[in-house]
Amino acid sequence: MATKEKDYRHASILIVGAGPGGLAAAITAKSINKDADIVVLEKGEALGNHTISGAVLEIAPLKRMLDKAVPDWLTLEGADHIMGREVRSDAVRFLLGKKLTINISSIIKLGKKLGLPLGEMDNHGNYVVSISKLTKFLGKVALSLGVEIYPGFCVKEILYDKTERKIYGIKLVDQGLDKEGHPQSNYLKGETITADIIILSEGSDGLVTEDFVAKTGLKREINQVFSVGVKEVIRVSKERYELFGNNRVIHTLGYPLWFPIFGPDVFGGGFAYSYGDNQITIGIIAGADWKYYNFNPQKALVDFKHHPFIYQFIEGGEVIEAGVKTIPEGGYHAVPRYEQSGNGGKIIRTVGYKNVMIIGDSAGFVNMHKIKGLHNAIESGSLAGQVSVQCLNNPDKAAEVYTHMLEQNSVIDDLKPARNFRAIIAKFGSTIGFPLSTIGKYIPKLNIERDFESMTSTMFKYDTPGKFDKATFVALAGTKHREDQPSHLSILDQHYCINKCDPLFDRACITFCPAGVYEQVGDKTLPANPSNCIHCKTCQRKCPFDNIRWTVPEGGGGPRYKQM
């Protein structure tokens, strides 16, 4: 191999994670400076495999980014999908128990007129997209510009030079180990890749991002909290699809997660979107601060699907794809920042550190009024991409310039008004929290406990009997990992599982893990089926004893989403 002419272990700009944000960064950077050496690493086997979202996309940032970088993008193959399904019918329904539904869309519209945060839920003019397809499309655009994208490579850690106090690269995961961790004949030691500038765009709860936050000492003003989103794509009959309509989005509050005053009370709601080709996508998003030890969002989704209002559209349908993800919901105050003094002694707090920038869900740029983060991921990605080429001669300035740009542009403006929404509900519950949140921006910063701390011995009552078929769900997510590798999930201390979790919470991870990874073996709780993991990371956020750690498996493992 003739590797001499070029050092293949170094990149000028290294982007970790090929989601829409990371690819927006790559596309923007490359379109500004076509000689920039830009490498994108992606842990999924192919682009789009690990991206999942609703998704109702606020399209402006994407259009802006693509219009600038590739003016003729609308003529490219795959662009028709993005612009193909404009929202024309948008409703918010309050499902009051199993039967009653109240259309509260008019309240939302009124809210919009009055400039209340409630109005942010209005989706007219947005587009229903599959984020997997969007990612594939952006990947093609990036490749055509000359960006280097390498799927199937998992980054295990970020490399920090303590004496220089500087991040200098990343390390890939070791591959070809057997279950016990012994090298097989095809063992490949994790390579080190150095870079001048690194953009972290791993999505929610990024492994490298958290490693970076810990190593360089970034701080969040309040704890990051998450929701767990479960989504299914259901193929229905032509008649049912026509009944639903081709440009429709429905969001729901209430059943099965919340019933005012009398409970249950889990933050969140449901959704149903037109998905084309006689497909409807249905999902539920549940705040990971649920307090019920036996709660599983998938089971809640089953109840949701059986609500007559939803059931009328999907009766007799076939689930053709399914997936789960977490959503970072802490908002503005939960963005990790590095505090330093800038020009003239002014304190600046950078979203990143020196030559490293954090974008999208990794940073926590989700607007909880809109229940959207995708537009901010693309916007922050575009900004980081622009900054990365600007700062190539002075990489250590990148995080600072980037943070300034975030503040100048829409991202921070977008996040700020919604900054207290999630915390208010976490503090006061949905019944009081929802009304209170309309004046959220006048309420001072509230800290909230981390999701794992909220577990109690209270039971959630489901209406649909029976066990959820996790095995089929995993198959519909297309998950696969090489079987004979060390488990990428670990339980730190069995003491908690055996003596605490068992009596108090009946080993909650066995219930809530959507992929059925955990099992009781003897008296232990073990990640018995790591190869089923769909990379949602709910376990490491929700284990009531903060006793589970998720790391990356060999490259290419995980779900294989096609149109999530």
Added chain:
Amino acid sequence: MSNYIVLVKQVPDVTQITGNAFDPETGTLKRGALPSVINKLDTDALAFADKMRQASPGKIVCLTMGPPMAKDILIYSLSRSADSAVLLTDKVLGGADTPATANPLAYAIRRIVKDMFHGDNNYMVIAGMQSVDGDTAQVPPQVAEELQIPCIAYATDVEFTSNKFRIKKIVTGGNQWVSPKTLPCVITVAGYDYPLFASFQRSRWARGHAVIHWSAGDIKPTLFGCDGSKTRVIKVFPPPKSSRKNKHVTHIHEFVSELVMSYKKGGFSSVFETGEADYLIPSKRADGTFNRNYEVTDKEVRLFNRVAQALSKLGITEVHQLNGPLVDRVQAILDEKVPKRMMMEMFEGYKITRPSYTGDIWVVAEHDDEKTNDVTAELLGKASNLAKLLDVRVGAVIAGRECKHMLNELVAAGADDVYIIENELLKDFRPGPYRKVIADVIKRYEPQIVLFGATPQGRVLAPMVAYRLGCGLTADCTRLDIKDNTRRGDIAILAQTRPALGGNVMATICTMNSKIQMATARPGVMRKIKSDTSRRGNIIHHSVALSESDIEFDIISTELGGGRTKLTIADVIVSGGKGLRNRDNFNKLASNLSSVLQKKLNCTVEIGASRAAVEQGFIDRIHQVGQTGTTVSPKLYIALGISGAIQHLIGIENAGIIVAINSDPQAPIFKHSDYYLIGTAEEIVPQIVEALKQ
């Protein structure tokens, strides 16, 4: 120092077939809906070559033939271990069957040797045994045949000692270590479980590395594209709906009692309808000159019927009355428009009443020196059936060191003539001398059809013989019929139906541009006739001069499993896979379950295994079930920790009831089972054993 050429192929990823992949109207698989990937066995071949290179350094060159997008799999190979990559791409090379693929590949290999190895013949061609889309296993042996070099098939490991490679290969019932006597040679890999990982550095290097593009003009093949092909796909259709129940078991007790009941009822039926052949040559058809009820496709039958009706309305009764002006008159009567060209073809076709092929129907027998194997009798059964329709004789060819004692079996199973070739050099099965003698006897007597078993032996021998004789060959047939394709002037031809794309589609294929129609047929699918020891047949001795130089590799050692298993006649088979993790576990679980089944069902039970389990050393090769092992048809098949590679699934297709236990909810075997249980065998087998005891 050696060099290595690895043949790779881009295939649709059949592991990602979902509901979306099928055309809702026709029920056929949309190939374009699946992502394209490198063929799994070719990744094994690449790792195999890499292992060889570690012992004997040299270049690895990857070669593929395909559309421009096949470049992706070359990048894949370069980012793992290849030094150079050649993409053979040209419109004129498209639409090729196996000989028309093997020929350009062989010409490209010649050019690689000349250009990149500077004429050094010290090289090996390494390929996956077969591709997942065609799964014919024909191309590598045919490349060897074109290059006139040895082919060592079904390799699973390699060692380098005293400056020579020793290759471990699968043979029926065991393993064999062999060493090629001369280089170059072709090696096909049946499995090597340590595929290479891409390194980041190599991936970046590969991205900037120019893949070498060659067109047909650069290599000047002699047989290529549609025109060079010897077979033609006539129709593609969805496989018969699997009768497998696909029941996800959650209650062990209910399951066990249901299982025992259905076992006693005799289990479920196989997926293949072999059907009784039904055909009359045109001259014998009672109901008139224009009866064409035996076309390959139903569509043609309907078309001919309508035209026949129209002709009868017009009072046409004789073939010689058909002419150009008549076309318009027929067209006027038909409710549906039939193009003029098509109608002229039909008219011309009507004039042909004699079969397109002449000669007998032959079966190439397979044996273990003591007796012939089951598939031989099955093929003779089928051949007898077909021969009756064509009014020709059934021939059987048997070759070996000594075979006289097996002649009666062949006659009893349906052979009218037995061609026997005995030679000391045919002692062990080696493709080199065998292909020579079999091709020779076929050439001498010119039968119209030659059938081989789709066994490890037949699947390497048949492609070489077919290539040598310039004949078409269809692999792994599950149905053989005599049909007409009148519009093309083909009368009484062999319609060869086989599954493709991992069993997700069926294709009916006919031979063209050949004197002889050849096919291999899956073991356990065709039906034997009742053995009749009173039958008498002709014995024809045929001799072919063989010399030591025809022997292409030395057999260093053969490890055959102790004795024989009765896998083919067992009532129940309990099979274990790699999921059982170790030998002790395998033995314990498999034997516990077998002994309790034996008592409960009062039946014979045998232990089987997947290839991977054998490779891991859990059990001897003699127990291996599947395409490179034994094809089985027990009343009940229980698979423990077997994921269900296509080669394994093919081997159990004819089992009555299939039960699968696997911890992976996505295990492909579940789709092919009647009952499946998700979980580890350690967990589930004891529960089943307990339930059976009650």
